[in-house]
Amino acid sequence: MENQTNKKGTLVAIITMMFLFAMIAFVTNMAAPFGTIWKQHYEWAGMMGNMMNFLAYLFMGIPAGLMISKYGYKKTALVALALGLVGIGIQFCSSAMDGNAIITYIVYLLGAFVCGFCVCILNTVVNPMLNLLGGGGNRGNQLIQTGGSLNSLAATLTPMFAGSLIGEITKDTSLNAVRPLLLIALIIFAVSFVIVWFTQLTEPETEKTDVLGGVKEALHYRQLKLGIIAIFFYVGIEVGIPGQLLFYLSEPVANGGVLGSAATAGLIAGVYWMLMLVGRFVSAFISGKVSSRMQLTVTSAVALLLLLVAIFMPETSKMSLSIPNLAESTFDHVEVPTKVLFIILCGICTSVMWGVIFNLATEGLGKYTATASGLFMTMVVGGGVMPFIQNLMATKIGDIQSYWLIVGMLAYMLFYALIGSHPSKKA
Template sequence: MESTKQNYTVPIIMMILLFGMIAFVTNLAAPMGIVLKDQFGATNFQGMLGNAMNFIAYAIMGIPGGLLLQRVGYKKTALIAVAVGFIGVGVQYLSGHVGQNIAFTVYLIGALIAGFSMTLLNTVVNPMLNTLGGGGNKGNQLIQVGGSFNSVMATFTPAFVGILIGEAAKAQISDVFPVMYIALGVFGLVFFVLMGVKIPEPHAEHKGISLKDSMKGALQYRHLILGAVAIFIYVGVEIGVPGFLNFWLSDSPVGKTTAGYVAGTYWFLMLIGRLVGASIGSKVSSKLMLTATSLVGIILIAAAMFSSPANEVSIPVIMKSAAGSVSFGLAEVPINAMLLVLVGLCTSIMWGGIFNLAVEGLGKYTAAASGIFMTMVVGGGILPLIQGKVADIAGYLPSYWVILLSLGYLLFYALIGSKVHKREEA
């Protein structure tokens, strides 16, 4: 038994790395919008197309990814996901070497392929870490470690992109090649390590119920359907708040580099929020947590929209010091930016709260509900596109009406929509 645990140390590290890569690649898409706007003269709507491609992949691969996992197992699914991720980032890298007339299209294709990888990774890393940990408290602990590393990489990515593109008048895709080199290197390392190690596979699922019947049964539950809509909206909020904060500050006197620092601080606050949420999760109900965070989020967004940008404050951000090291520093930003950054504390725990409320009482249909949820992650691509169109028409701060209305729905779901009207026997 002791040697088995030692043998699993390496794949556990690889899974935690992949947990981080999900955030690294996903959160690369939004700050890349700044590059797309500079290099191709893209609108705010077009600048979010790369992000949209990343999330549209979830709509296409969400349920097929679950079927693939059931059919070929954890290890093969993980290997396929890593290989697809390498190809996706590789195509994005190639977009910096092709002609200007097709570079934008090539980048979008790469973002879509990378999105397929992120869908498969999201399908496999949570249960695989749980299995490698032997389930129970140890498995849950590993998942929490992976989730924390995910938040660390989400914090790092926009700040790193901000440093790379600097304050150049016209940022180019080639400016962010170092980010892509890191992604390619990690994907390559993980692929070859996983090929050489033995991974325990979970027991095969009971096949007494078909996929069609399972999906049909799950969709009989009103609180699940409303919860699936809530997940669609939540992911769009999570991406849209820092994404357009980055766009807005990059086009302001604050500048692109500092904008990346500020957007990264949003993700850092999500890390803090997740750690706090994990510590109080056993004492505070999901309904209360979602209600409180939705309400506070509404207040913060409304205050950000109607405050004057002329009022500036200094906020602590993770930044690169003059000596080249990464440290905390102060950034002078409009008060609106500070309020938007604080929304990260609210969005941090929403996913778990929505999921728990939506699958309550589903019994044997819980697995089907998970597949539905993974598909609805596509909201992270569609909602920011809508916000981008509003920003093109009305401006950056008015575009947060999209976020305000979305948080209003999440508050509705917490208070009313999550009520369980019937339960399924497990």
Template sequence: MNQRKNYALPIVMMILLFGMISFVTNLAAPMGVVVKSQFQASNFLGMLGNFANFLAYAFMGIPAGKLLEKIGYKKTALIGIVVGFVGVGIQYMSGIAESFLVYLLGAFIAGFSMCILNVVVNPMLNTLGGGGKKGNQLLQVGATFNSLMGTSVPLLVGMLVGEVTKNTAIKDVNAVMFTALGIFAMVGIVLSFVNIPEPHMNTGEEEKEKSQYSAWSFRHFVLGAIGIGVYVGVEVGVPGTLNFFLADANAGGLDAATAGTVAATYWLLMLVGRFVGASIGAYVSSKTMLITASAVGMLLAFMAIVSPITSTVSIPVFQSSASGLSFGMANVPINAMYLVLIGLCTSVMWGGIFNLAVEGLGKFTASASGIFMTMVVGGGILPLIQNAVADSVGYMMSYWVPFLGLAYLLYYSLIGSKNVNTDIPVE
């Protein structure tokens, strides 16, 4: 009881950082609208900031894990905070310099920070919670705050820009930049004064003796790393393709604004799901949670595929208007309802996959976390495949791609997550 109380402050700081990961990452998309206006850029150029942010994961995932092994959670987190402060600061300076290239540089550097912090936050919350169900619960709490902060970004940017869609500039959203800088500074200062357990940091003696094993030596970890890539691809591909489907005059037949609000409701349900996951995480194992989420997700995807798009239903959607935030009703193909509900399933998957994959890894946990971050690139690969299928055989048929992804996650939760390499020394 006392040990958990002593870790309350670092737990809060880690949850704040979990939220900042989503806040800074999701800032790239609405910022695309701003930079398009300021620099008269194309849609492609407007999304380069988002691309630069995620590209950093491919470069920094494994090195960040190595860094965590060598200097521990606390120092690695502080480095990530400093890098994030610099990245957001450069994006702020790009508004003063009125330079698109400076903005891209800031987004890329911020991406390095997000990758480093992801590598730190996931295993640290699990460690501070003592692993098992309590560790899973803390991961779900962090994921909930992550989702809340991510949802807030487009709303904040929208309120700052207002109804003006032309002649907007980066300086118009400086308040969002200052918010990120302030939280980074606060967490960095507090974290520098608190004690953090370092169960997986290598000592000098350990470094002299090279192990013949690594995280890759564990079958359940390898399958879990693949699972993370698959999960991110499903999470991104389901609402992304849904938006295209609904806005297509020959398919969903909705106007672009309504299509966007329906797809956005998917992310709102992810927030709801993470609240539920956080509340039951101490009582339900990661395995049970992942089995249930992937099985229900498969069922919903299947129903979306086989249901006729001519059947419609009214669903409540999350809306943002000039008068503020509200819920409204939208008449959509029943397929859309099934797909939006998948958000409840994907909401709890990250923590479940992570906990199952690192179970029993011991000293290899830190490097495993870095590998996980590299696999985030699956969020770009699977949606690309899905939309290639959609171009060929139609939107609903393309959902066999996330259906198969969910089937893989079900296999992993049932069979693939078992540690069959218990003979490997991990201390």
């Protein structure tokens, strides 16, 4: 009977963690569509909301890991959801302000920053708990990839919904257009808080370790040191690929853009996240047999090839697409450069990278897993820094040429898969 109770508690914990995994994507993926609005008012502002989301990781990564050690996974998750409710509330307030005023943008960025604390803490909770609930190794990675599938589903729907609300991009477009999405987010966070509050979680046991000693000892593991660099680049890759694609496609045609529609661009970019869903779903089934190292090697190499093809393919090569018009329940026929297809296909490759890097970086760390997770989360700031740099590059050398930054980061991922991820601890 006790064994059955433990199994039930473990199952409830797994389901709860996977739901929180979806929440992470929902919050994070609002930033890029919102950025298409702000970019029309301030050219530098396109990726600033995303930057503020991820900047919070730099400040909260290690404290989040320490919160788990002191208060446990459930209480830490509740703190995260409360912060998410506050952050979305601030953004909702900004949507009611003057859409063209700089103070409106500052308030919005403050909300995005608070939301960043939320998703950082949730990430710190979800990944190690799923890994530990699965017993580590391939089974732990399998649970992370399954949760990642729900994460990708939320990531797919968010830019599509946001884009449909924004519609055609003009100088008069303001954040007021996406108020319904922010209201939905407020409701979801409130409901999530209540669900987690009343859920009885059977938490994995964690050993109490000295804070500074734990960080110092964890950094003796080479696979973790190189792994946190890999995650810095990876999140930059995952966010930068569809983020810059969204700007590339939504730029007004009058300014030399491709489509000039945030709705259409959001649907196309959403396919990238949908392919991440497919990739993670497949990985969830094969991870019991195919090692994390092999998955990272293959996906890094294929993504490199796809982006090189996209960069060198001529702009004149076009393909026709039938895009559903959600507002009018019809289909719009549009032409986009064929290279867009190769960029979108990278979603299959990036889909598995988060889980396998985390799995490889924390393999063999034992009682230092929670501390390592905090260090790991700190470097997720790369998801704000690298896309921001890429966006600045795009203003100078063009949207497509800015993907050379992604190519360089993918080269490091391949190095980590082949060499850097092998477990090694220095004395």
